[in-house]
Amino acid sequence: MNLPPAPPPLPPEASPVRSTPRAALRRPPPRQPDHHRQMRTRLGFATFGFAVLFGAVAVTLADRTVINPASSAIAQPRPLPRAEPPVTRAEIVDRNNEVLAVTVRGRALYARPAHIQDPEAVAALLHPILPHLDRERLVARLSPPYVFAYIDRFITPRQEEAINALGIVGLNFETAERRTYPRGRDAAHVLGLVDVDNQGLFGAERWFDERLRVDRNALRLSLDIRVQRELRETLAHTVERFSGIGGVAMLMDVNTGEMLGMASLPDFSGADPAGSPPGNRFHRAVEGVYEPGSTMKLLTAAMALELGTVQMHSGFDASRPIRFGRHSISDFRGKNRWLALPEIIAYSSNIASAHMAMTVGTGRHREFLARFGIARHQRLGIELPESAAILLPGERDWRDIHTMTIGFGHGVSITPLHVINSAATLANGGLFRTPTILAQPDGAEREGTRVISERTSHQMRRLMRIAVTEGSARGANAPGYFVGGKTGTALKPNPGGRGYSTDRRVSAFVGVFPMHAPRYAVYLMVDEPRPRADTGPFATAGVVAAPAARRVIERVAPILGLVPETERLAEIEQSLHVPLQPGRPRAPAAAPMAAPRQPAARPAPAIAPSLPEVAPIRRTSLPQGAIQTAEGRHAAP
Structure with missing residues (x-):
């Protein structure tokens, strides 16, 4: 039987070894690959790096929040950009805080002529951008010997961009301000x-x-820009309609003296003052001085009532002119009879007003006018530097003739502001307040100086009302507003100072409404109005100024919160009524002894021809020596 061959012997190192417990303990560990060792090294470095990073963050956080919190971005936020500094001039606003004047910031263009090579070429480049500048003057400012020259004090951003694009050396910009209206x-x-x-x-x-x-x-001014606009529009319409050379329209609060509107024509635009002639800056309301004409008769009547020389039933003989040398004082379309005080105001009698003034005398006349700020070289204290002084005879020069002529509004020149302030004083209960353009606190009472009694003020309100219902100022009778006032027409002196013109006049109306509870005074005047075909040969205050005043009242009263009174019409009219010829009051029948009754004022004697002539005495186209107011048939002074 054949057996397989035996296997070859193993090499010594591969010989099997019998495993025993002792041998297992002595066995060395297996060797790891090289990439594992590299990974461990990298992880160690990463760990160390993160530790350092987080440590730095922790130290920084502790420093910003605990150790030094002021530098913390959380505790103190980043500052905002600096705000632009405010403009150098405050705004002006009206009583309702509507802006009337404000300063705006822009850019100004200036030149350093030493750095400009060709001034004419530079001017040719600048002129299309700044066409409002004169080219020849521009060339001069860009040329020596100027070292520094402003080219334009205020330019638009578009103009600045266009000039910058030219890249001209020697032209520079700076921050500028402009006042705008x-x-x-x-x-x-x-x-x-x-x-x-x-x-x-x-x-x-x-x-x-x-x-x-x-x-x-x-x-904050007292003006109401809505009222101001209505005043200006009505005045402009009236001046144009009667071909006048200028005019004034004003509205005043009678209880505070605040001016709610002051218009003067011709005027100018604050946005383009160079576009109007320099003469347009003349402020007729405070700079112009004019003879007040028959509006002065209100002060004459108030003076006589306050000083006790007349009563409401008193009167004077106006049947004959008052002779003075070759001249005389007479009435236009006079009644030629004795006139009671209400008739004197309604029919605007010069003769009776002159007599009434003479019952007071020159000294007391002068003192009474001074109470109303009407004194030689006197200025009303309104906050306008151009306010003019009035023209009045001095104490040494004041004669009887001055008292007589000033009594009916001639021989004295005052500003329209004096007229409206006097009317406000007569109607507000007798307190004189200096007019102001500053807004007063709402509801605050402004102190005043008593110049007439409340009784005299009440009597004057009734006389002012009858002038509107029965006299020359019928055109101002705005239904439901119970307007009272007085017209006044005064011929202007000739340019040479000798005598008065026969066709150059000032036609004015001053009034207050409503008369049963006075709130506002209104004044309107046209300088040198001309007659129209529909007004006949007259350009007097009754046909020129009174209807314009009615238009103002009807347009501004609703703005101011007043509506026409219709429910108590008869009751209010009765409270303001005074007969044209009041009867003399009777003494009480039951009195055991009648008190001495003050006699009625007697007419002043005619001025003797031997008195020296005192100017100014007005000459008109009437027969030689006649002096009268120029009023129409239906528009007596």
């Missing part, structure tokens, strides 16, 4: 203007110049 011509005279350096030139801008530069809070 969003309302254009409205209240232009009251606001005034500033110069190129933002300094006030006139008006409120000049009076409050320091206040506007120091206090950045808006300056």
